Amino acid sequence: MTRAWAASRTTAGAAARTVPARAGSVFGSRAAAAAFDAACASPLVRGHLRTLARLEAAEAAEVHQWQVSRLARFHRLWGRSVPYYRAHPEYLQACLQGRLDELPVLGKETVRGLAGSFSSPRVPARRVTTGGTGGRPLDLRISYASFFTEWAHIAHVWGRAGVRPTDPKITFRGGSLGAGFAGQPILFQPTYNHFLVSPFHLSDRTFADLLDRLGDFRPVAVWGYPSAVTPFAHWVARTGPHRALSRVRAVLLASEGAFDWQVALFREVFSAPVVRWYGQSEKVVFAGECPCRPGAYHLAPTYGLTEVVDGRIVGTGMTNAAMPLVRYDTEDAGTLLPPGSRGARCVCGSSFPVLTDVRGRWDQSLVYGADDEPISTAALNFHDGAFAVFDRFQFHQERRGEVELRVAAARPPAASDLARARHLLQERVGDRLRVSVAVVPPETLLSVRGKGVTVDQRYRPGPATEMSRNV
Ligand SMILES: [Zn+2]
Numbered sequence: 001m002t003r004a005w006a007a008s009r010t011t012a013g014a015a016a017r018t019v020p021a022r023a024g025s026v027f028g029s030r031a032a033a034a035a036f037d038a039a040c041a042s043p044l045v046r047g048h049l050r051t052l053a054r055l056e057a058a059e060a061a062e063v064h065q066w067q068v069s070r071l072a073r074f075h076r077l078w079g080r081s082v083p084y085y086r087a088h089p090e091y092l093q094a095c096l097q098g099r100l101d102e103l104p105v106l107g108k109e110t111v112r113g114l115a116g117s118f119s120s121p122r123v124p125a126r127r128v129t130t131g132g133t134g135g136r137p138l139d140l141r142i143s144y145a146s147f148f149t150e151w152a153h154i155a156h157v158w159g160r161a162g163v164r165p166t167d168p169k170i171t172f173r174g175g176s177l178g179a180g181f182a183g184q185p186i187l188f189q190p191t192y193n194h195f196l197v198s199p200f201h202l203s204d205r206t207f208a209d210l211l212d213r214l215g216d217f218r219p220v221a222v223w224g225y226p227s228a229v230t231p232f233a234h235w236v237a238r239t240g241p242h243r244a245l246s247r248v249r250a251v252l253l254a255s256e257g258a259f260d261w262q263v264a265l266f267r268e269v270f271s272a273p274v275v276r277w278y279g280q281s282e283k284v285v286f287a288g289e290c291p292c293r294p295g296a297y298h299l300a301p302t303y304g305l306t307e308v309v310d311g312r313i314v315g316t317g318m319t320n321a322a323m324p325l326v327r328y329d330t331e332d333a334g335t336l337l338p339p340g341s342r343g344a345r346c347v348c349g350s351s352f353p354v355l356t357d358v359r360g361r362w363d364q365s366l367v368y369g370a371d372d373e374p375i376s377t378a379a380l381n382f383h384d385g386a387f388a389v390f391d392r393f394q395f396h397q398e399r400r401g402e403v404e405l406r407v408a409a410a411r412p413p414a415a416s417d418l419a420r421a422r423h424l425l426q427e428r429v430g431d432r433l434r435v436s437v438a439v440v441p442p443e444t445l446l447s448v449r450g451k452g453v454t455v456d457q458r459y460r461p462g463p464a465t466e467m468s469r470n471v
Pocket of ligand 1: 290291292293298346347348349350
């Protein structure tokens with residue numbers, strides 16, 4: 001199973017432009033709205049977009065030179081006040097001279113253990129806690145300016161598909177946009193210029209209601225978690241085409257990996273390209289998928305310096321002054337390529353280097369076999385159309401050697417569909433796992449923020465197996 005990536009944890013949306021006739025009077029949080037308005041118009045965002053456009057057209061050597069001097073400036077300004085780098089002056093030296101490969105790679109455990117030592121006390125920031133290795137939380141500090149730089153990079157990627165942040169959209173995602181749903185599955189948020197649909201209320205009735213409420217509003221993009229867009233895409237395939245969706249020109253996938261069959265489904269149902277990007281809460285690497293080469297992600301040089309060390313994506317961030325991480329191991333895997341076949345330029349015209357074969361922490365989700373052996377869910381290949389009949393699915397494990405595939409669909413799946421999925425999985429895992437299949441309500445397969453969760457692991461294997469987790 002190839003999972004491509006779209007990971008962005010910032011909020012996003014649009015300044016109010018079009019208020020549809022039936023928009024109602026529900027507004028999102030004023031603070032989020034004001035921040036977003038400011039972001040769209042901010043000189044910082046516009047400056048970043050200009051730099052990205054200029055560098056993307058420049059020669060690769062020039063881009064590299066720009067990065068080296070940017071990194072030196074960034075650390076001259078901010079690195080000096082970070083306690084960890086004061087105690088280890090070789091970091092500052094290396095950043096000022098652009099010789100990162102002499103430094104050790106910084107692991108997540110080190111950062112977790114010494115969280116405060118990586119923060120600059122001079123930079124105003126908000127605290128963010130994110131899931132780290134083995135689900136253990138990692139405390140991060142994110143500068144307020146990062147909100148703007150993040151938006152600039154997202155806008156750059158969306159722009160490749162002709163979508164501006166202020167364009168009308170339908171959005172399927174959870175509570176990170178500054179408003180609760182308060183029992184209503186559909187909200188119009190003028191700030192973001194979108195109809196926001198709760199990932200916890202995806203039903204035929206909600207979708208019919210959504211299209212009814214669109215009125216004269218003509219979305220140009222569908223944006224959201226792949227797991228939440230999937231039920232809508234299935235519904236559109238059954239009930240469409242709908243005139244209200246005729247102007248959709250891109251599907252923007254946020255915050256989760258997407259399965260290949262999901263990408264194919266979205267392309268077909270919405271007759272539009274799928275736009276994905278890769279990033280992480282630690283803000284060291286950002287890459288947008290090439291419009292001409294699916295699975296190839298162009299690294300944004302303005303965001304950070306990216307290396308691949310022993311197969312792992314390692315990044316040195318240049319946007320989050322509150323916690324500048326140097327040679328940080330993202331724990332994601334990938335391959336780094338020059339932009340074009342001869343180090344020149346990609347077919348899309350970009351001179352930015354390319355990340356391929358990106359495999360993330362989500363792919364490393366494990367289930368445990370009859371002898372406690374770890375089995376990556378990546379090995380349970382989902383290319384087969386047998387799984388496309390479900391809107392969502394999740395592996396649930398409570399006991400050694402047993403796993404339940406929990407599935408949800410707007411229309412109850414046929415017994416033959418369930419039997420087929422079970423048979424395919426059982427064939428793949430042989431006698432290592434006993435597979436069962438159960439139909440469950442869709443909302444039980446989501447995290448508290450409404451994202452899909454591929455593995456709900458309740459079983460803990462013995463310590464010897466834990467050791468082999470990172471092999
Ligand atoms: Zn390209």
